[in-house]
Amino acid sequence: MKRFCYVILQYGCSDLTAVCVRAIRKLSEQSLIVVVDNCSPDDAASEIRTQLDNDPRSYVLEIPENVGFSSGNNAGVEYAQSLEEFDYCVVLNSDVVIEQTDFEGKVAASFEQSGCAVLGPDILVPSSGWHQNPFHHFGDSLHPENPSLDDVREARINLQAKLDGLDAKAGQSAGRSSVSPSSMPPEQLKRIGRELDFRLHWDRALEDTALQGACLVFSASALKELGKPFSPVTFLYCEEWILRINCSHHGLRMKYDPSIKVLHHEGSSTARSLDEKAIKKQRFTIDCELKSLDVVECLLEEL
Numbered sequence: 001m002k003r004f005c006y007v008i009l010q011y012g013c014s015d016l017t018a019v020c021v022r023a024i025r026k027l028s029e030q031s032l033i034v035v036v037d038n039c040s041p042d043d044a045a046s047e048i049r050t051q052l053d054n055d056p057r058s059y060v061l062e063i064p065e066n067v068g069f070s071s072g073n074n075a076g077v078e079y080a081q082s083l084e085e086f087d088y089c090v091v092l093n094s095d096v097v098i099e100q101t102d103f104e105g106k107v108a109a110s111f112e113q114s115g116c117a118v119l120g121p122d123i124l125v126p127s128s129g130w131h132q133n134p135f136h137h138f139g140d141s142l143h144p145e146n147p148s149l150d151d152v153r154e155a156r157i158n159l160q161a162k163l164d165g166l167d168a169k170a171g172q173s174a175g176r177s178s179v180s181p182s183s184m185p186p187e188q189l190k191r192i193g194r195e196l197d198f199r200l201h202w203d204r205a206l207e208d209t210a211l212q213g214a215c216l217v218f219s220a221s222a223l224k225e226l227g228k229p230f231s232p233v234t235f236l237y238c239e240e241w242i243l244r245i246n247c248s249h250h251g252l253r254m255k256y257d258p259s260i261k262v263l264h265h266e267g268s269s270t271a272r273s274l275d276e277k278a279i280k281k282q283r284f285t286i287d288c289e290l291k292s293l294d295v296v297e298c299l300l301e302e303l
Helices: 014-027 044-051 068-083 103-114 149-164 186-200 220-226 239-249 268-273 278-302
Strands: 004-010 032-037 058-062 088-093 118-125 215-219 254-264
Touching (some): 004 014, 004 044, 004 068, 014 044, 032 044, 032 068, 044 058, 068 088, 088 103, 103 215, 103 254, 149 278, 215 220, 220 239, 239 254, 239 278
Parallel strands (some): 004 088
Antiparallel strands (some): 118 215
């Protein structure tokens, strides 16, 4: 039987983490679970530690400062590796719930059948009915399979335009992109068409495509080859693109398997923890995305 480890990154909202852990325990009583508390601003760390006191296979790792998505998950994976060996490591957000009873069996079978290194499941957002895999960042310019330097630079221009226009949008809600399709150049419309095609065909398996970061499964051999699952340079955003580039560089295959399913109650933890003012939240998001795009650009320039 294959050995599984689950690494859950928590920033506040211990109630979400508890739901995530309980769902995993319904799948397996023996799988290792590591909850990484990313310096929550509330009592989430102590609360989840109390809830897991009677679970000898669950651990809580508290980080003294908020190091972001990549470094937080890297710390959790490293801690899990120090505890015991495992065949597969599932890295997931605290607002992800696994209800599929044969999840571990399907994951193991998919790895063995495909020989892939990183696996992404069908990630459904219940509130919208949206399927988040294979990964696509609607409204920016990075192609899911093969982002280029020109794509990164175009994405930066789009994000900077959003940032420059935030003051004029105070009090208004804004989506992922403020650009009207009628004003988009033909090449950008083609990209969005490809992204929509990816979204509409979420039920087909794909290989060597970027995978959504809310739930990723790494083989032990992939973790050994990569050293760390995520680039420690970024705080938030673009982790999926960087992982895609790093896997390609190391000759590691990525696979999207729609027969494996999870639920993502998207944004629950971030929405509660960030300032409720829309403008401040958007600035935080765009600043992180712009910094992460710099990392993507550097990686592409090195190839």
